[in-house]
Amino acid sequence: MTSLLAIVLALFAAFALYIAAQSAKYETGPAAYVDAGQSLSSWICIFAGSAVLFASIGPYDYLRLLSIYGFQANQLALSLILVALAAALFQNRLWLAGRITGSRSLGELFGAHFQSPSIRIYVLFVLFLFAVPLAATLLGSAGELLAQMSGGAISRTLAIAELAAFLFLAAALGGWRATVYIVAALSTVALVLLIFSAAFAGLVFDGLSIFQNGFVVRDGLLGNVLPGVIQFSSGIGQEVPAGGLWTTTAVLSFALAAVGAALSPSFGFLTLTMRSRAGFALSQVWIVSGLAAGALLLLGPIVAGEVGPSGDLSVLAMKFAAYDQLAGVCVIVMLTAMLVIAVAFFTTSGASIVTIELMQRYVLPGLAPDAERLAARITLAVIYSAAVLLACFLPAVAAVLSTLALPLSAQLFPAYLGLCWLPWMSRSAVLVGLIVGSLFVIFTEPPGLIFFNGLFVELPWGRWPLTIHSAAWGLAANVVASLLVAIFTQRDEERDRRNALHAVFRRDHRVDFGGRAARSAKWALTLLWIFLALGPGAILGNTFFAHPVFTEADLSLGVPSLWVWQVSFWIVGVMLVWWVAYRSRLSAAEGVFRAGELQPPSGAGGVRRQPQWIAALVARLSERQNPATARDRRLRSR
Amino acid sequence: MSARELDALDRHALVMAIWLPLVLVAATAFHYGVAAGGWPFISAGFVVLLAAFIGHVIVNIVFETRFTASEVALGLVTYCVSVLGFGLAMLLSSSAERLYAVPVTLGLLGMASAIVVTMILWLGLRGAFESFDVIRRFRP
Numbered sequence: 038m039t040s041l042l043a044i045v046l047a048l049f050a051a052f053a054l055y056i057a058a059q060s061a062k063y064e065t066g067p068a069a070y071v072d073a074g075q076s077l078s079s080w081i082c083i084f085a086g087s088a089v090l091f092a093s094i095g096p097y098d099y100l101r102l103l104s105i106y107g108f109q110a111n112q113l114a115l116s117l118i119l120v121a122l123a124a125a126l127f128q129n130r131l132w133l134a135g136r137i138t139g140s141r142s143l144g145e146l147f148g149a150h151f152q153s154p155s156i157r158i159y160v161l162f163v164l165f166l167f168a169v170p171l172a173a174t175l176l177g178s179a180g181e182l183l184a185q186m187s188g189g190a191i192s193r194t195l196a197i198a199e200l201a202a203f204l205f206l207a208a209a210l211g212g213w214r215a216t217v218y219i220v221a222a223l224s225t226v227a228l229v230l231l232i233f234s235a236a237f238a239g240l241v242f243d244g245l246s247i248f249q250n251g252f253v254v255r256d257g258l259l260g261n262v263l264p265g266v267i268q269f270s271s272g273i274g275q276e277v278p279a280g281g282l283w284t285t286t287a288v289l290s291f292a293l294a295a296v297g298a299a300l301s302p303s304f305g306f307l308t309l310t311m312r313s314r315a316g317f318a319l320s321q322v323w324i325v326s327g328l329a330a331g332a333l334l335l336l337g338p339i340v341a342g343e344v345g346p347s348g349d350l351s352v353l354a355m356k357f358a359a360y361d362q363l364a365g366v367c368v369i370v371m372l373t374a375m376l377v378i379a380v381a382f383f384t385t386s387g388a389s390i391v392t393i394e395l396m397q398r399y400v401l402p403g404l405a406p407d408a409e410r411l412a413a414r415i416t417l418a419v420i421y422s423a424a425v426l427l428a429c430f431l432p433a434v435a436a437v438l439s440t441l442a443l444p445l446s447a448q449l450f451p452a453y454l455g456l457c458w459l460p461w462m463s464r465s466a467v468l469v470g471l472i473v474g475s476l477f478v479i480f481t482e483p484p485g486l487i488f489f490n491g492l493f494v495e496l497p498w499g500r501w502p503l504t505i506h507s508a509a510w511g512l513a514a515n516v517v518a519s520l521l522v523a524i525f526t527q528r529d530e531e532r533d534r535r536n537a538l539h540a541v542f543r544r545d546h547r548v549d550f551g552g553r554a555a556r557s558a559k560w561a562l563t564l565l566w567i568f569l570a571l572g573p574g575a576i577l578g579n580t581f582f583a584h585p586v587f588t589e590a591d592l593s594l595g596v597p598s599l600w601v602w603q604v605s606f607w608i609v610g611v612m613l614v615w616w617v618a619y620r621s622r623l624s625a626a627e628g629v630f631r632a633g634e635l636q637p638p639s640g641a642g643g644v645r646r647q648p649q650w651i652a653a654l655v656a657r658l659s660e661r662q663n664p665a666t667a668r669d670r671r672l673r674s675r
Numbered sequence: 676m677s678a679r680e681l682d683a684l685d686r687h688a689l690v691m692a693i694w695l696p697l698v699l700v701a702a703t704a705f706h707y708g709v710a711a712g713g714w715p716f717i718s719a720g721f722v723v724l725l726a727a728f729i730g731h732v733i734v735n736i737v738f739e740t741r742f743t744a745s746e747v748a749l750g751l752v753t754y755c756v757s758v759l760g761f762g763l764a765m766l767l768s769s770s771a772e773r774l775y776a777v778p779v780t781l782g783l784l785g786m787a788s789a790i791v792v793t794m795i796l797w798l799g800l801r802g803a804f805e806s807f808d809v810i811r812r813f814r815p
Contacts, residue, residue, distance in 0.1 A: 045699070052695060056688055063684045078685045080737075084692060222692035229696035233703070241712075361707040367699060 038362045039187045045366050046183075046373075049226075050203045056218045057211030068406035070212035071389045071413050072141055072310045077217060079316030085217045085382070086307055086316070087324035088224030090120050092379040093298025093443070094291075096227065096333065097178060097350070097372055102283075103337055104344035107252035107260030108599050109283040114333035115570050115603060116292035118610035121326040122563070123296045125618040128308050128317050129625070130457035130542065135309040137541055139636035143305035144394040149637070150456050150538065151464040152531055159471055161394060163446050164302040168387025168420050170438035172380045173427035176201060177435065179376040180428065185351040186369050194429045200377065201428075205421040208385040209414050213310065216385040223374045223381070228332060230371035234357070235336035237367075238343055241360055247342030248596040254281075255346050261597040262579040263288070272481070272499030282504060289571040290501075290509030297446035297508060300453055303386035318624035326607075326614045334607050338600070384424060388417035400655060402647050437483045440500075444482065444508035448474040451519040460539040461527035466519045474515025481507035537635055545630060549622045559621065566613050570606035578602025686738045690731055690746075697727035714778040721782030725789055732793055741797075750790075758783060 065074050094116050102110040131146070140146040144160040147153070180197035187196070208216050238244030254260040257280070264280030278284070283291075298304060308317075344353050350372055358365025392413040397404050404412060427435040451470045455462030479485035482500060489496055501507060550556040568574045582598035584591050594601060618624040701723040708716030735741060742750070761779055794803040 049695075052691065056691070059684060059687065063680050065681070076681065078682070080685070080689055084689075218688040218692075221688065222695055225692045226696040226699075229700060233700045237703075237707075240715075241707075361703065361710060361712075363703040363706045367703050370699070 038358050038365055039190050041362055042183075042186060042366050042369060045370060049370070052222070053203060053207040053215075053219050054210070056222070057207040057215040060211030060215035060218065064212065064214060066406060067410040069214070070406075070410040071392050072306075073212065073214035073217070075141070075310050076312040077214065077307075077310050078312055079314075079319075081217050081221055082307070082311055082316035083320045083324055084221035084224050086304070087320045087329060088220055088227070088378050089304055089307065089382050090117065090124065090298055090325045091224065091227075091329040092375070092382075093117075093120055093295045094333075096231075096375045097175075099333060100337060100341045100344070100353075100372075101348045101350060103341035104252070104350075105254065105346060105348040106258060106281050106283055107254045108338065108597050108603075109259060109261075109263050109281050111334060111338060111600065111603055112263065112283060112285075112288045112571070112575060113291055114330050114337065115606060115610065116288075116295040117330040117333070118326045118607070118614060119292040119567065119571065120295050120299050121321040121614045122617060123299045124317075124325070125321045125614060125623045127299070127453045127457050128321070129314055129623060130546070131305060131453075132308050132311060132314050132317075133542070133546060133630055134456060134538060136630055137538065137634050137636075141309060142390050142393045143302045143309070144390065146305075146309075146456060147452055150535060151452070151467055152534070153464045153468065155468055156452060156464075156471070157394060159475075160302050160449070161391070163442070163449070164387050164390055166438060166442040166445060167301055167303055167383040169423045170427060170435045171442045172384050172420075173424040173435035174432070174439040175376045175380050176424055177428040177432045179373050179380070182351060182354075182369065182372055182376075186354055186365075197425055197428045200373075200380075201421050201425045204377065204381050204384070205417065208381065208388070209417055212410070212413070213385060213389050216381055217307065220378055220382050223378045227371055227374040227378065228328065230367050230374070231332055231336055231340065234368055234371060235339040237357065237360075237364055238339050242343070242356070244339040244342055247338050248600065251597060252338075252342060253346055262599055263576055266573045266576050268504045270502070270504060271497065272502035274486070275497075275499035278504055284504045285571070285573050285575045287501070287504040287506065288575065289567070290504075290506035292571050293512055294443045294447055294506050294508035296450070297443035300449045301442075301446045302390055303383050306386045306390055307382075314624070314626040317626070318618040321618050321624060322611065322615045326611045330607055330610070334603055380424075384420050385417065387420050388413050391416045391420075399647055399651050437487065440482045440507075441478065441484060444478040444506065444511055445475055447508040448478065448511050448515050450512060451515060455535070456538075457542075459523075460532065460535045462519065462523055463526040463529050463535075464531060465526045465529070466523035469522045470515040470519030473518040474511035476511075477514045478507045478511035481505075481510045541630075541634060546628045547622075549620070551621075559617065563613060563617070566606065566610060570603075570610060575602070575606075578606075682738065683740075686734060686740060689734050689738075693730040693734065694727050697723050697730070701727075708778075709775065714775070717775060717778040718782065721778075721785055724782075724786065728786070728789055728793075754783075754786065 064070065065076075068074070069076075094113055099110070099113060102113070131143075134140070134146055134150070138146065138149055140149060144157040147160060148157040176197050177193075179200055180193045183196040183200075184191055184193040191199075207219055211218075235244065252260040259280040263283060263285055264278065265284045267286040268278040268280075268284050270276040270278045273282070340353065343356050344350060354365045354368040354372070357368045392409060396412045396416070397409065401408070401412070448471055451462060452467045455467055480489065480496070481498070481502060486496060486500065502510075550559060569577070578599045578601075580598055582592060582594055582601040584598075592598075701720040704712075704716045704720035704723060708714070708718075708720060731742075731746075761783065765776060791803065797803075798805075
């Protein structure tokens with residue numbers, strides 16, 4: 038199988054390089070290298086944008102968790118509906134704000150709206166977590182999978198290096214446009230091969246029996262039901278939750294963490310580089326909540342059921358390969374694509390954003406387009422080098438740091454609310470919320486726990502205490518702190534500036550929540566859906582379709598009651614997102630806007646002031662080169 | 676580069692994103708069908724190819740374009756090579772391989788029909804016929 042796998046992967050690499058070469062050939066000029074000239078067409082959002090949100094719940098890890106925990110982990114697929122709701126809430130207004138203020142990135146938007154370099158730095162830190170440790174962890178998983186499947190023909194290190202080299206080459210050649218094309222293609226690859234794998238498993242080795250027989254899970258785990266609403270455990274690493282980790286509270290808090298992908302600087306950058314808003318609603322409703330969530334809910338169990346309780350996905354590929362070598366290759370390509378989507382997306386967007394927000398703004402203001410492209414390529418090389426080094430030689434460090442990416446990104450929620458909906462959300466409120474929320478996240482995730490336990494005293498809690506994800510701990514503290522500070526600072530001197538943007542929203546882009554009753558219904562139904570699909574109400578699903586309430590009779594559907602509950606709330610969830618995105622016009626593409634209406638005279642993102650110490654450092658480095666040049670000239674003249 | 680060229684690049688990337696996974700799935704279905712799966716998998720392979728073709732047509736409708744010359748050439752060459760290969764295999768093979776004659780023949784005919792139906796829907800009956808009327812083009 039190794040040679041067949043090598044041929045198929047080589048074909049994919051050739052495709053990536055071909056698309057990159059085409060993008061480089063047809064791009065409008067060097068200025069468009071970093072952000073594709075903000076003219077990506079709407080189908081990119083439909084495919085690539087959806088793939089990134091799909092990648093937010095980590096489909097690779099999702100299959101692994103499903104095989105270990107059974108149907109309780111299948112509940113996590115419903116997180117995608119919450120992610121789609123968050124995207125519907127912010128994506129349209131983020132794009133409009135970017136066009137109205139002439140901003141090119143999320144940091145520029147937040148920095149200009151809240152007049153805060155600290156928020157820019159926070160955004161850059163979150164970006165770093167996505168682009169380096171998270172990408173390294175995913176690269177490591179892909180490398181490990183390929184090394185295992187090659188039967189030792191290639192080592193893990195070599196597999197990581199080769200994958201990274203091809204991704205880097207494609208991104209360096211074609212820039213942001215080529216990367217999103219590749220991500221879009223990989224998203225169709227992952228989805229189509231997931232459907233194929235499930236169909237193959239169902240037809241060839243009776244994969245559908247998983248719905249009758251349930252998952253084979255380890256002793257002590259409940260494979261067909263959720264293990265309670267909450268468990269008062271001290272957290273992972275301290276105490277093992279009885280029956281499994283995925284209580285309803287864990288599922289809901291995980292969904293909040295997944296929302297971090299929709300709020301991430303990279304996804305914001307993708308939104309800002311779209312030509313129009315035409316694909317937003319379609320992507321949120323039909324692709325993310327419809328197709329992606331549905332594929333995971335309906336097909337995930339069929340595929341993961343073949344893995345066994347070990348959670349080792351290479352077993353899956355081996356099992357397929359035992360029937361047909363090419364089918365085994367398809368499974369490996371699917372799993373690799375699931376991992377590589379996020380790697381390609383976060384690294385390249387990271388390089389583009391660093392070029393715009395750090396290089397162009399602070400280090401070398403006024404870069405010419407050619408120099409900007411060079412800076413982006415150098416940044417990309419640095420990011421890939423760091424990711425490869427971490428993946429190859431420090432995988433534990435990468436894994437520990439990557440746990441912070443999604444929950445810290447989710448802490449940007451109040452900042453998004455302030456930018457898109459609430460003009461009274463002040464800079465102080467957002468900053469205090471970010472600080473408090475981030476502290477809660479750090480101390481309920483491995484980095485904070487390891488640091489504190491190593492230096493000071495052993496903390497009495499582990500990771501995700503009370504089976505609540507760190508993102509939820511952080512968001513709860515963040516929102517409370519933000520609201521408290523906002524009460525006292527809503528009339529600060531920056532209010533007029535913030536009002537200007539919201540006045541444009543009110544003038545040209547009103548949403549249609551309907552009358553008072555309709556508005557209440559939308560809020561109530563959304564909260565009710567969250568309560569029943571992800572929150573404590575989901576516990577009803579354990580027995581609702583097996584031992585219905587208000588009757589003595591038992592039902593025998595032949596499938597787990599929880600799975601029926603999940604599918605039912607998936608269908609309701611898709612309708613809910615449709616109602617919010619289309620009917621309430623949250624993601625409507627209509628309405629005129631005046632590009633650059635609120636762009637400051639000093640350019641997008643406000644005045645570009647190079648800090649003195651950076652100016653001095655750059656001057657010092659460039660001066661050092663001059664004597665060498667002079668020396669060269671002297672040598673040549675001799 | 677003009678907006679038109681950018682649109683052409685967009686369309687090209689989208690078309691490749693559709694064909695890339697579906698060709699892999701179709702190849703796997705054919706491979707397993709010939710080895711052990713039998714006619715259902717071979718038929719499934721053709722259905723997948725048909726789905727990719729329909730996807731391509733939808734892209735053309737959305738982008739308001741037609742198949743490019745290189746796409747037509749690639750499609751024709753692939754189709755002719757498949758027909759030729761299949762014909763030779765039938766002539767030279769043992770009787771066991773004739774088991775696949777019916778699904779493959781039906782599949783190849785189905786693909787040809789899909790192309791003809793698309794042309795009729797797109798160009799009308801007369802237009803579709805005129806596309807093949809090579810002699811007319813050489814008239815003075």
